[in-house]
Amino acid sequence: MKIICIGRNYVDHAKELDNPVPKKPLVFMKPSTALLINNDPMYIPDFTDDLHYEGEIVLHICKNGRHVQPDFAAGYYDKIAYGIDFTARDVQKQCKEKGHPWEIAKAFDKSAALSKFIPLEGLNTKNLKFQTKLNGEVVQDGNTKDLIFDFEYIICYVSQYFKLHVGDLIYTGTPAGVGPVKIGDTLEGSIEGKELLSCLIK
Numbered sequence: 001m002k003i004i005c006i007g008r009n010y011v012d013h014a015k016e017l018d019n020p021v022p023k024k025p026l027v028f029m030k031p032s033t034a035l036l037i038n039n040d041p042m043y044i045p046d047f048t049d050d051l052h053y054e055g056e057i058v059l060h061i062c063k064n065g066r067h068v069q070p071d072f073a074a075g076y077y078d079k080i081a082y083g084i085d086f087t088a089r090d091v092q093k094q095c096k097e098k099g100h101p102w103e104i105a106k107a108f109d110k111s112a113a114l115s116k117f118i119p120l121e122g123l124n125t126k127n128l129k130f131q132t133k134l135n136g137e138v139v140q141d142g143n144t145k146d147l148i149f150d151f152e153y154i155i156c157y158v159s160q161y162f163k164l165h166v167g168d169l170i171y172t173g174t175p176a177g178v179g180p181v182k183i184g185d186t187l188e189g190s191i192e193g194k195e196l197l198s199c200l201i202k
Contacts, residue, residue: 002168003030003112004158005085009148009173025149025157028102034112036086041200044183045108048088051181051201054174055132055140055189058083059151060117061168068159073152076164079120082130082189082196083171084113089180112171115189115196123192125151132177133188142175149173 007026008019036042044051062078085106092105125144132140144150149157154170181187181201189197 001032002162002165003032003034003171004162004168005030005106005112005171006149006154006173009154010142010146010175011148012146012176021148025154027158027161028106030107030112033109034107036084036110036113036199039115039198040110041202042086042110042113042181042187043202044181045088047104047108048091050088050090052087052089052178053132053134053139053181053187054085054087054178055130055142055187056083056085056174057081057128057130057142057144057172057191058114059155059170059172061155061164061170062166064163064165066159066163068156068164070152070156073155076155076159077120077151077170079117080123080125080128080191081117082115082191083169084132084187084189084197084199085171085174086111086113087178112169113187113189113197113199114169118191118194118196128191129193130189130191133190134179134181135186136188139179140175140177144172146175147173 059077
C-alpha cells in the first residue's frame with residue numbers, strides 16, 4: 001500500500017506559504033507507517049517545534065493500473081475520506097533551504113491521519129466542500145472545484161510513474177488555512193458537513 005500525496009494543489013495555499021503555483025502536480029510519498037487511523041491521538045514528535053495540520057480529501061484506489069487514460073480515471077477510485085497531512089514545518093524549511101528531500105518533515109510515523117471512508121454515491125467530486133476545525137473553529141474551508149489538478153488528472157499523472165494498486169491512497173492537496181498545533185488541541189475534519197475525523201494532539 002502506497003500513500004501518494006499532492007502538494008500545492010490549491011492556489012491560495014501555495015501563496016500562503018510563498019511557494020510558486022506548480023505547472024505539474026508536485027508529488028511526494030509517505031510509507032504505510034505514516035497512517036494514523038481510528039481517531040487515535042497525534043503525539044507531537046520530539047524533533048519538531050512547529051507541527052502543522054493540512055486537511056485534505058483522500059482517494060481510495062480500487063483498481064490496479066498504470067498509464068491510466070483520462071476516459072477511465074474516474075473508475076480507479078471508489079470512496080473518499082478526510083485526511084490530515086501532518087507536517088514538521090520547521091524541519092521542512094530546513095530541508096528546502098538545503099535543497100534536500102522532505103521525507104523527514106512529511107513522512108514520519110503517524111503523519112497521515114485518515115478518517116473512515118464514505119462512498120461516492122450522491123457526491124459531486126468536482127464540487128465537494130470540506131472543512132478543518134481547530135478547537136471548534138473553522139480554519140480551512142475547502143472545495144474541490146478550486147483544485148489546480150482534479151482527481152482524475154492526478155490519477156493519470158501519478159500512474160505514469162507508479163503502478164497503482166488496490167488500497168493505495170492519494171492525498172489530493174490542502175487548501176489555504178494551514179497552521180500549527182499544540183498539545184491539547186483538537187482537530188476535526190468534515191466532508192459535505194459530515195464530521196469524519198477527530199484527532200487530539202498530545
